[in-house]
Amino acid sequence: MNPVVTISGGGIIGNYISLRLDKSNIKSVIIEKSKGQNSQKENIRTLTLNRFSKKLLDDIGIKVPFAAIKNIYVFDGDGSGKIDFSSTEIDEDDLSYVVFFNDLYDQLQNQERHQIFFDNEIEKIAIDNETNTSEITLSSKDKINTKFIAGCDGRNSNVAKIASLNEKKSSYDQTAITFTAKCELDNVEDAHQIFSEKGIFAIMPVPKNKADSSHTIVWSVDNKNITDNNIENYVYSNISYFEKKLATKIEVNSEILNFKLFNHHFENYISDHIVLVGDAAHSIHPLAGQGVNLGFADADALCEEIADSYERSIYIDQATTLKRYEIRRKNMNLLMLKSMDFFVNLFGSKNLYIKLLRNFGLSGVNKTQFLKKFFINHAAAKNNL
Numbered sequence: 001m002n003p004v005v006t007i008s009g010g011g012i013i014g015n016y017i018s019l020r021l022d023k024s025n026i027k028s029v030i031i032e033k034s035k036g037q038n039s040q041k042e043n044i045r046t047l048t049l050n051r052f053s054k055k056l057l058d059d060i061g062i063k064v065p066f067a068a069i070k071n072i073y074v075f076d077g078d079g080s081g082k083i084d085f086s087s088t089e090i091d092e093d094d095l096s097y098v099v100f101f102n103d104l105y106d107q108l109q110n111q112e113r114h115q116i117f118f119d120n121e122i123e124k125i126a127i128d129n130e131t132n133t134s135e136i137t138l139s140s141k142d143k144i145n146t147k148f149i150a151g152c153d154g155r156n157s158n159v160a161k162i163a164s165l166n167e168k169k170s171s172y173d174q175t176a177i178t179f180t181a182k183c184e185l186d187n188v189e190d191a192h193q194i195f196s197e198k199g200i201f202a203i204m205p206v207p208k209n210k211a212d213s214s215h216t217i218v219w220s221v222d223n224k225n226i227t228d229n230n231i232e233n234y235v236y237s238n239i240s241y242f243e244k245k246l247a248t249k250i251e252v253n254s255e256i257l258n259f260k261l262f263n264h265h266f267e268n269y270i271s272d273h274i275v276l277v278g279d280a281a282h283s284i285h286p287l288a289g290q291g292v293n294l295g296f297a298d299a300d301a302l303c304e305e306i307a308d309s310y311e312r313s314i315y316i317d318q319a320t321t322l323k324r325y326e327i328r329r330k331n332m333n334l335l336m337l338k339s340m341d342f343f344v345n346l347f348g349s350k351n352l353y354i355k356l357l358r359n360f361g362l363s364g365v366n367k368t369q370f371l372k373k374f375f376i377n378h379a380a381a382k383n384n385l
Contacts, residue, residue, distance in 0.1 A: 003027040003028050005148045006028070006136055006149050007029070007152055008030075008122050008151050008153045008158060009031070009280065010032030010034070010118075011105065012047075012105055012108055013152045013277055013279070013298070013299050015111070016062075016108060019111050020299065020300075020303045021303060024303070026307060028115065029117065030116040030117065031121060031136075032116050033119065033120065033153075042254060043100040043103065043206075044257055046098050046099065046100055046101060046218075047099050047100075047104065048069075049097045050096050050097075050293045051095075051097075053293045053297075054066075054097050062104070062107055066097040067189075067206050067208070068096075069096045069189060069204060070187075071084065071086045071187065072191045073190065073191070074192075096191075098216065117142070120142075122136055122149075122162065124162070125137075125274065128145070131145070149273055149274045150275055151274060151280040152277050152278055152280055155279050163274045165271055166268070167264055167265070168265055169264035170262060172220075172262055174223060174261045174285075175260055177218075177221060177235060177256060177257070177258045178218045178258070179252055179255065179256045179257065180216050180253055181215055181250045181254075182214060183246075183249060185215070185246065191203065192204075192246060198241050201217070201219050202217065203216070203217050203246070203250075204218075219235070220285070228258075232256050261286070263340075265334060266281055268326070269322075275322045277295065277299055278295030282294065282334075282337060297329070298325075301325050301328045305321050305325045
């Protein structure tokens with residue numbers, strides 16, 4: 001088998017890349033370690049797509065149920081600082097779109113199922129200089145000759161380990177808690193985010209196919225306040241604080257999921273014919289919901305560079321192609337990571353003077369149209385990620 005691109009990881013980004021390359025008549029295969037069953041679990045986990053990511057999916061015919069967000073209200077629960085964003089301020093219908101992870105994952109994987117090697121993993125990669133390809137050995141002992149190897153296999157990327165790329169990683173010392181809940185906010189197209197000593201609390205609408213629920217909650221809590229055994233108790237003991245802030249009853253109506261939070265990035269995204277994409281290359285705090293959007297921006301840039309090289313010449317220069325991708329994406333992703341770290345530290349500070357400064361800062365930006373419009377454009381992806 002001789003695909004142009006071999007993708008390690010059959011998640012959302014890996015399947016998107018494969019489907020996008022199909023549209024350009026570029027052969028790809030996916031190596032996926034799971035057994036390939038569709039998601040059977042209840043819809044709980046959500047993703048927030050910006051307008052750019054949604055258009056990428058629309059362009060390849062992927063349409064899943066979504067809830068549009070038109071307004072975002074951010075405020076400091078421990079003070080008076082606040083800022084609000086509205087799609088009308090940038091002359092757009094919506095700022096972003098909430099989708100269920102399972103809905104998007106299943107639809108993408110079903111489209112590419114015919115070219116996925118399930119229950120498999122890349123064990124070895126050897127470069128063949130004569131043919132300018134890499135020979136991949138799978139855990140099944142099958143072999144694949146390919147020009148590009150895209151690591152889309154998540155935060156503990158197997159491909160990154162094989163390539164011996166240098167990773168930088170640090171913990172936020174926080175746990176993300178997510179669940180769905182019934183509540184009656186004034187406008188179902190609004191999202192709210194509250195920074196407080198009880199954590200970073202975001203509440204957003206969900207697609208209408210979620211029975212008896214209208215919102216998803218993503219709540220980041222300092223690890224010192226919880227243990228793995230008392231997460232549900234923490235939720236039920238502290239949810240009333242946010243009910244008072246939002247003036248609504250919040251009734252949990254799903255399983256409560258949780259995962260530890262850390263950031264990571266690689267100093268280089270490429271090695272020979274190998275390239276890292278999305279969470280395999282970088283991860284950030286979920287407070288702005290930009291992780292998946294950075295992944296889609298990576299995937300778009302990689303597909304563009306491969307398609308451009310494929311169309312220009314019979315001989316594909318992998319090193320040049322992948323370097324162009326890395327130049328386009330690495331610094332932008334690192335800037336986003338540093339920005340998220342700054343906000344996490346700013347709103348996590350207990351220092352009285354920093355609390356006062358952030359209150360003045362939020363309110364000041366809210367009154368400054370130029371700055372405010374810049375942030376809205378960035379959140380809605382009218383500025384390139």
